[in-house]
Amino acid sequence: MATLTVPHSIPSPQEDCEQLHKAFEGWGTNENLIISVLAHRNAAQRKAIRQAYQATYGKDLLESLLHETHGDFEKLLLLWTLEPSERDAILANEAATKWHAANRVLIEIACARSSEELFIVRRAYHTQFKRSLEEDVAAHTKGDFRKLLVPLISAYRYEGAEVNMHLAKSEAKLLHDKISDKAYSDEEVIRVLTTRSKPQLLATFNQYKNEFGNAINKDLKSDPKDDFLAALRAVIRLICTPEKYLEKVVRLSLNKMGTEETALTRIVATRAEVDLKLIKEVYQSRNSVPLEKAVKHDTHRHYEDLVLALLGCEEN
Amino acid sequence: MATEEQLALTKALSGDGGLGVEESTLVSIIGKWRKKPEHVSSFRKNFNRLFSHAGHIEKCEDDHVQKLVIEFSRFHQITVLWAMHPHERDARWANQVTHKNHPASILVEVASTRSAEDLLGARRAYQTLYHHSLEEDVAYQIKDSKSKLLVGLVSAYRYEGQKVDNDVAKSEAKSIHSAIKSAGANKISENDEVVRILTTRSKLHLKSVFKYYKEQFGKYLEEDLSSDPLAQQTVLCLDSPASYFSQVINSAFKEGATHAETEGLSRVMVSRSDIDIEEIKEAYAKLYGAKLADMIGKKTRGYFRDSLLSLAGEAKA
Numbered sequence: 001m002a003t004l005t006v007p008h009s010i011p012s013p014q015e016d017c018e019q020l021h022k023a024f025e026g027w028g029t030n031e032n033l034i035i036s037v038l039a040h041r042n043a044a045q046r047k048a049i050r051q052a053y054q055a056t057y058g059k060d061l062l063e064s065l066l067h068e069t070h071g072d073f074e075k076l077l078l079l080w081t082l083e084p085s086e087r088d089a090i091l092a093n094e095a096a097t098k099w100h101a102a103n104r105v106l107i108e109i110a111c112a113r114s115s116e117e118l119f120i121v122r123r124a125y126h127t128q129f130k131r132s133l134e135e136d137v138a139a140h141t142k143g144d145f146r147k148l149l150v151p152l153i154s155a156y157r158y159e160g161a162e163v164n165m166h167l168a169k170s171e172a173k174l175l176h177d178k179i180s181d182k183a184y185s186d187e188e189v190i191r192v193l194t195t196r197s198k199p200q201l202l203a204t205f206n207q208y209k210n211e212f213g214n215a216i217n218k219d220l221k222s223d224p225k226d227d228f229l230a231a232l233r234a235v236i237r238l239i240c241t242p243e244k245y246l247e248k249v250v251r252l253s254l255n256k257m258g259t260e261e262t263a264l265t266r267i268v269a270t271r272a273e274v275d276l277k278l279i280k281e282v283y284q285s286r287n288s289v290p291l292e293k294a295v296k297h298d299t300h301r302h303y304e305d306l307v308l309a310l311l312g313c314e315e316n
Numbered sequence: 317m318a319t320e321e322q323l324a325l326t327k328a329l330s331g332d333g334g335l336g337v338e339e340s341t342l343v344s345i346i347g348k349w350r351k352k353p354e355h356v357s358s359f360r361k362n363f364n365r366l367f368s369h370a371g372h373i374e375k376c377e378d379d380h381v382q383k384l385v386i387e388f389s390r391f392h393q394i395t396v397l398w399a400m401h402p403h404e405r406d407a408r409w410a411n412q413v414t415h416k417n418h419p420a421s422i423l424v425e426v427a428s429t430r431s432a433e434d435l436l437g438a439r440r441a442y443q444t445l446y447h448h449s450l451e452e453d454v455a456y457q458i459k460d461s462k463s464k465l466l467v468g469l470v471s472a473y474r475y476e477g478q479k480v481d482n483d484v485a486k487s488e489a490k491s492i493h494s495a496i497k498s499a500g501a502n503k504i505s506e507n508d509e510v511v512r513i514l515t516t517r518s519k520l521h522l523k524s525v526f527k528y529y530k531e532q533f534g535k536y537l538e539e540d541l542s543s544d545p546l547a548q549q550t551v552l553c554l555d556s557p558a559s560y561f562s563q564v565i566n567s568a569f570k571e572g573a574t575h576a577e578t579e580g581l582s583r584v585m586v587s588r589s590d591i592d593i594e595e596i597k598e599a600y601a602k603l604y605g606a607k608l609a610d611m612i613g614k615k616t617r618g619y620f621r622d623s624l625l626s627l628a629g630e631a632k633a
Contacts, residue, residue: 119436122473130479134472135516146508150516151451154471156439158449187463195452195467 003276003312006040013048016041017056020049020064029068031302038081039309042273046081072265072303079269080310085124088113091266092121092153093129096136101145101227104234105266106137110152111238112246115159122153144185144228151194152235158197165207168200172207179219184228193232198239205240243278246271247286250279254298264299264307272310280311321345322359328617329366331383335568335578336390336620386575390582391619397586398627405587406430406438407445410470414457419576420466421549422583423454427469428553429560432476439470462546465505468515469550475518485524486532488513492525493533493540502543505550514550522554558599561588565596566604569615581616581624589627597628 011019016037023033038046053061065077079087088109095105110118125133134154141149171192178186196204208216217233237245246267253263271279283291295307325345328338349355360367360374366381367374397405406426412418427435442450451471458466495507504510513525529537538555541548552560561584567573568581588596600608609630616624625631 119473126473126475126477130475130477132473132475132516132518135475135518138512138516146512150512151467151471154468154473155451156436156443156449156471158443158447158452160443160447162447191455195449195455197449197452 001275001277002273003280003310004040004042004272005312006042006045010041010045013045013052014056016045016049017053017061020053020061021057024064024068031069031073032305034065034069034077035302035306035309038077039306043084047083050081069302072262072299073301073306075262076265076269076303076306076310079265080272080306083124084270084273085117085120086128087269088117088121089124089128089133091270092125092133093136096133096140099137099140099145102230104231106149106153107231107234108238108246108249108270110149110155111235112242115155115157118153119156145231147185147187147190148194148228148231148235151190155194157195160197161199162197163199163203165203168203168207169211171196171204172211175204175208175216176212176219179216182222184220184232189232193235201236201239205236243275243282246275247279247282250283250291251287254294264295268307268310276311319355321348321355322362325359326363329363329384331380331387334615334617335387335581336617337384337387339391339618390578391623394582394586394620394623394627397582398589398623401441402434402587403437403441404445406434407442407450409583410438410442410450411446411453414453420458420462420546423466424469424546424549425553425560425564427466427472428550429557432472432474435470436473461503461506464508464511465515465546465550468511472515474516477518478520480518480521480524482524482528485521486528488517489525489528489532492529492537496540504541504544505547510547514547514554519554526551526555556599558592558595559603561592561596562600562603562608565600565608566611569611585624585627589629593628 010016019033019037023030023037037049041049050061053059053064057064062078062081065074065081069077079090082090091105092109095103095109099106109121113121122133125131129136134150137153138146138150174188175192178184178189183189192204193201205216208214212219217236220229220233220236223229234245249263250267253267267279268276280291283289283294287294292308292311292313295304295311299307324338324341328341328345331337357374366377366384368377400408409418409422410426413420413423426438430438439450442448442453446453451467454470455463455467491509492513495510496504499507514522517525526537529535533540538548538551541551549560552563564577564580564584567577570577584596585593597608600606600611604611608628609625612621612624612628612630
């Protein structure tokens with residue numbers, strides 16, 4: 001499900017960091033060398049390289065990358081090199097402090113991570129920003145969005161497989177009643193979506209469809225311009241089929257129709273070790289064209305090379 | 317005419333005026349009265365609370381037996397609690413609030429006085445024990461106006477470092493004050509801004525907020541929250557847990573203390589013995605002009621008393 005390719009035998013972190021240092025040395029930067037190393041190492045290996053680099057050269061690898069690379073290539077490289085929890089913390093901080101109603105990055109992070117992963121992000125957030133994630137989200141959002149987003153990023157969902165069918169039925173009905181009354185930000189809707197376990201929610205949404213005929217997201221489309229409804233649909237989509245939601249974000253980003261061009265960077269960096277392969281499959285089946293082709297068409301130079309490498313393309 | 321032993325036995329079994337039972341007294345009298353059934357019989361005839369005349373016997377009163385079960389088992393309860401993992405204790409106490417109607421104040425206590433990592437530990441233990449998340453159960457089982465505050469408190473993972481933004485703290489003190497004025501003090505725990513501040517800010521930041529509140533408005537925030545006990549308790553737990561715990565302990569000692577109040581004594585002593593019992597002793601002395609060890613000696617009995625003294629780091633009475 002991951003697209004990251006790591007060679008069977010790799011150099012030691014010491015050798016890798018020396019290669020990277022060589023890539024920075026002298027006039028200009030050897031971007032291909034950087035890609036050949038970093039784009040083919042997993043999170044643990046990248047961490048070891050960063051540590052070796054700090055020990056050998058007395059500074060953070062990220063600092064050198066910042067200095068020696070530019071633009072979208074630099075952005076992706078920095079995000080990619082970070083540990084997943086640090087990366088998510090930085091993305092969350094940006095999303096929270098520059099929040100606007102169409103920004104759904106916090107929802108991505110809250111819903112497409114396991115309970116433990118989300119907690120590690122919150123811990124990394126303390127270290128990086130000297131505040132709690134929920135503190136910043138609460139302070140920068142208001143009204144219905146705050147009601148939804150704060151419990152969403154504070155959730156520590158039960159991860160067992162048990163499902164209570166009786167509860168699924170009654171909560172499906174509850175959701176249906178509230179949606180019919182257009183009470184989209186009702187406390188009970190928020191409660192169900194932000195506290196129930198994912199298996200429980202999947203059962204609830206199935207019940208909804210069986211009982212009432214429409215998938216719940218269809219009933220939440222009454223106003224296509226309503227950002228809150230879009231947020232609710234995103235929560236539901238990310239809990240049920242994250243790869244489908246993320247494919248759409250990538251697709252819109254490539255068509256430059258989405259609200260942020262950095263979405264491609266974010267999703268490649270955060271999913272290359274998770275489910276980018278699945279996302280590629282969805283892309284192919286939806287668009288009849290492989291994702292790599294669209295990337296080659298829409299991106300350029302070193303950024304394109306890095307994206308393709310992380311997509312698992314055996315080009316270089 | 318009651319003998320000294322009868323008086324001692326009556327006191328030991330009355331379940332009055334003190335928590336726990338004097339086991340050593342009971343054991344000694346059982347020994348002294350061996351082969352002297354007339355002494356036991358005379359005791360039964362005179363001890364009307366536990367025995368009543370029925371036919372040719374003095375039968376046992378079930379009500380009082382039940383009361384004695386509680387007193388005898390205080391030592392049992394505190395020992396089991398003491399042996400338990402702290403996170404399991406907290407999870408069980410939380411579950412008693414969500415599923416056994418125990419007072420919500422216990423949830424506020426657990427959520428607000430534990431460190432961020434200990435609260436996370438309690439949440440993990442809760443999932444292990446009950447196969448639901450804590451916030452799931454709190455949100456589902458407690459559907460009244462207090463639910464917003466309670467869900468926020470149990471979901472918190474507060475920053476625990478030193479950094480505080482004093483400008484923000486000042487303006488948040490103002491926000492809380494305006495909220496109290498406009499919402500009415502008894503509905504303060506339903507106010508979104510107040511809930512946001514109390515449930516997400518770091519404890520150090522909140523201490524700053526409370527300090528600015530007093531400076532700007534002349535009164536302690538706790539005073540202005542006296543008509544919303546849960547909000548008031550939240551502020552006290554976050555600002556000065558030692559004072560809060562002293563209050564819980566002291567309500568167990570008073571005349572006519574409820575079952576919940578007497579359980580509070582065991583809960584606090586067990587959960588704070590390794591954490592801040594020294595600060596609690598100091599706060600207690602300041603608040604009530606008496607040493608905690610002396611009050612424990614006066615108000616509790618037997619092994620229960622001895623275990624409380626041990627938990628308080630004091631030698632046996």
